[in-house]
Amino acid sequence: MNEQVASDIDRRRLSALLPMAEAEGALLHQQQLLHSILSSLPEQVLVLDNCGRIVLTNSAWERYRQEQASPDSLHTPTHGDNFIDFLVGRHHPFAGRLLLGICDVMDLRKLQFSFEYRDDSLDSHDWFSLKVTPWLGAAGGVVISQTDISRSKRLSAEHERLIALAENTSDLIAISDIDGRISYLNQAGRTFFGRAAMDPRGEFQTLAWLSAMQPLLTEQGQWSGESSLTRQDGVEVPVLMVLLAHCDRQGNISHISGIARDISELRRSAVELENRNAALVALNQQLAEMQDQLLQSEKLASLGQLAAGVAHEINNPIGYVNSNLASLSNYLQRLFRLIGSYESVLDKLADDDCKAAVQAEREALDYAFLRDDLTALLDESLEGVTRVKKIVEDLKGFSRTCSEADWEEADLHAGLDSTLNIVQNELRYKAEVVKAYGQLPKVECMLPHLNQVFMNMLINASHAIEDVGTIWIRTDILGEEVCVEIRDNGSGIAPQHLSRIFDPFYTTKPIGKGTGLGLSLSYGIVKKHHGRIDVESQPGQGSTFRIWLPIRQNSPAAAQSPARQGEAPTSAA
Incomplete structure (x- = not known):
C-alpha cells in the first residue's frame, strides 16, 4: 500500500516536473536562437540590466572591441562590466548625453534615444550611429545597438563635395x-533652361533630347560631340556635350548623366582668330608683294641707271659723228661747187680730145648719179644721227630715278611723244598710232614717272593686238583735270579679270611674257599724283584706259581724287 502511494507520488512529481523541463528547454532554445541572431547582426549590440550591468554582447561588439578599441573608447567594457559607471568616469563630449539618454529609456521617459558621434579616440576617427531602446525581457533594462556609419559618412561627404562642385560649375550637368x-x-542648367525645365509643381520636366539619345547610348555606352540646346529665351546655343549611360546589375540602362559646355564664346573666338589669321596672311602677302615691287623697282632703277650710263656713253660718239657728218656735207658742197667751176672752164676749152676724155671719165663714174646719191646719203645719215640723238636724249630723260624726278610743270604731249619714240620699235609692226591731242596746259607732275605709265599702257595695248591694229591717243581737259586716253582695238579684257588687273603680279599673259607689275605700278604712280584710272573693255573689241590727273596738286580736284581717298580704280565691262 505504501509502495503504491509512493509510486503515485513519484508519478505526480514527474508529471509536474515535465512541463518545467520542457519550458526550460524552450527557454534555452530561445536563448540560443537569440545569441545566434545577435551574432549574425552587423550592428554592435550590448544589453544592460536595470542596474547598468552588461548582461549580453554580440560578436560584432566583441570583435570591434578587440581589434579597434582604445582604453578610452566606448567599446572598452565587456560582459559583466557596469556600462553606466564606465560612462560616469569618462570625459567624452558625448558621454553625458548618452548617460542621460540611457536613464530616460530605463525610466520609460523615452521609448528610444539615438544620435551619431565620431569616436576621436580611434586613429581612424570612425563614425557610429547609436540607438537605445527598452529591454522587454527585464524591467528597466535597455538594449544599446550601434552601427559603423563611417563609409556612409565618407560617401555623404563626397556626395556633398560633388554636388557643391556641380552647383558651382558653369557647365550644364543633368541626370535623368x-x-x-x-x-x-x-x-547652371536651371539658369539656362529656366521655367522650361520645370513643371507647374516645381518639379523637373522631361527633356526629349536626352531620351532620344537612348538607342545610341545603349549601343555605345557614351557619346560626345557638338550639339545645340535651346535656352529659356528661345536662342539656340552651341554646346560641347558628353553623355554617359549608367546600367544596373542586369546590364540595363537605369539612368543617363550628361554635361554640356556653352561654346558660343569659343566659336566667336575661333572666328575672330580665323579673321586675324586671314588678316595676317593677307598682310604677309601684301608685304611679300611690296618686297617684290621694291625688288622690281630696284631692278628698274638699276636698268635706268645703266640706260642713263649707256646713253651718256653713246651721246659722245654720236655728237662727233653728227658734227663730222655736218662738216663732210659742207666739204662735199664745196667740192661740188669746185667741180662745177672746172666744168665751166672745160666747156670753154678748144681741145676736143680733152673734152672727150673728161666726158668719157664722167660717164664711166656716173658722176651725175654719184653727186645726187652722195648728197642723199649724207642727208639720210644726218637724219639718222639726229634721230639717234633724240632717242638718247629721251632715254636719258626716261631713265631718271625717283630721287632725281621732281615735281614740275611739264608738257604731257612732250612726255607722250618721248615715250612713243622709246617704244616705236614695239609698236612699228603691230599698230598704227593715231594721235588726237587737245589743248592742254602744263601739268604739275613728275613727268618721268608718268612716262612710265604711258609706256606700260602703250605696250599693253600692243600686246592686246594679235595681228595689226590701231592705237588711239587722245588728250582733253575737263575743269581742273586733264585726261589722257589710250584706246586699242585688241582682244579686250574678260569681265572676270577686269577687277583684278591692277593687283600686283596678276597677269593673263603666258609665263615669261609679263610680271603683272606694269598696271600695278602705273596705278601707284597715278595715285601718287592724286589721280585715277578708268577702264572700259569689251572682249574682242578692245580696251580704253583713261588717266585723270589734276592740273595742280593743291587743287580741289586733287583733294577729292578717289585715289587720294584710297579707293580702287574704276572699271566697266
Whole structure:
C-alpha cells in the first residue's frame, strides 16, 4: 500500500516536473536562437540590466572591441562590466548625453534615444550611429545597438563635395532616367533652361533630347560631340556635350548623366582668330608683294641707271659723228661747187680730145648719179644721227630715278611723244598710232614717272593686238583735270579679270611674257599724283584706259581724287 502511494507520488512529481523541463528547454532554445541572431547582426549590440550591468554582447561588439578599441573608447567594457559607471568616469563630449539618454529609456521617459558621434579616440576617427531602446525581457533594462556609419559618412561627404562642385560649375550637368525625366539639374542648367525645365509643381520636366539619345547610348555606352540646346529665351546655343549611360546589375540602362559646355564664346573666338589669321596672311602677302615691287623697282632703277650710263656713253660718239657728218656735207658742197667751176672752164676749152676724155671719165663714174646719191646719203645719215640723238636724249630723260624726278610743270604731249619714240620699235609692226591731242596746259607732275605709265599702257595695248591694229591717243581737259586716253582695238579684257588687273603680279599673259607689275605700278604712280584710272573693255573689241590727273596738286580736284581717298580704280565691262 505504501509502495503504491509512493509510486503515485513519484508519478505526480514527474508529471509536474515535465512541463518545467520542457519550458526550460524552450527557454534555452530561445536563448540560443537569440545569441545566434545577435551574432549574425552587423550592428554592435550590448544589453544592460536595470542596474547598468552588461548582461549580453554580440560578436560584432566583441570583435570591434578587440581589434579597434582604445582604453578610452566606448567599446572598452565587456560582459559583466557596469556600462553606466564606465560612462560616469569618462570625459567624452558625448558621454553625458548618452548617460542621460540611457536613464530616460530605463525610466520609460523615452521609448528610444539615438544620435551619431565620431569616436576621436580611434586613429581612424570612425563614425557610429547609436540607438537605445527598452529591454522587454527585464524591467528597466535597455538594449544599446550601434552601427559603423563611417563609409556612409565618407560617401555623404563626397556626395556633398560633388554636388557643391556641380552647383558651382558653369557647365550644364543633368541626370535623368531613360525616358528623359530629370532627377537632377545643377544651377547652371536651371539658369539656362529656366521655367522650361520645370513643371507647374516645381518639379523637373522631361527633356526629349536626352531620351532620344537612348538607342545610341545603349549601343555605345557614351557619346560626345557638338550639339545645340535651346535656352529659356528661345536662342539656340552651341554646346560641347558628353553623355554617359549608367546600367544596373542586369546590364540595363537605369539612368543617363550628361554635361554640356556653352561654346558660343569659343566659336566667336575661333572666328575672330580665323579673321586675324586671314588678316595676317593677307598682310604677309601684301608685304611679300611690296618686297617684290621694291625688288622690281630696284631692278628698274638699276636698268635706268645703266640706260642713263649707256646713253651718256653713246651721246659722245654720236655728237662727233653728227658734227663730222655736218662738216663732210659742207666739204662735199664745196667740192661740188669746185667741180662745177672746172666744168665751166672745160666747156670753154678748144681741145676736143680733152673734152672727150673728161666726158668719157664722167660717164664711166656716173658722176651725175654719184653727186645726187652722195648728197642723199649724207642727208639720210644726218637724219639718222639726229634721230639717234633724240632717242638718247629721251632715254636719258626716261631713265631718271625717283630721287632725281621732281615735281614740275611739264608738257604731257612732250612726255607722250618721248615715250612713243622709246617704244616705236614695239609698236612699228603691230599698230598704227593715231594721235588726237587737245589743248592742254602744263601739268604739275613728275613727268618721268608718268612716262612710265604711258609706256606700260602703250605696250599693253600692243600686246592686246594679235595681228595689226590701231592705237588711239587722245588728250582733253575737263575743269581742273586733264585726261589722257589710250584706246586699242585688241582682244579686250574678260569681265572676270577686269577687277583684278591692277593687283600686283596678276597677269593673263603666258609665263615669261609679263610680271603683272606694269598696271600695278602705273596705278601707284597715278595715285601718287592724286589721280585715277578708268577702264572700259569689251572682249574682242578692245580696251580704253583713261588717266585723270589734276592740273595742280593743291587743287580741289586733287583733294577729292578717289585715289587720294584710297579707293580702287574704276572699271566697266
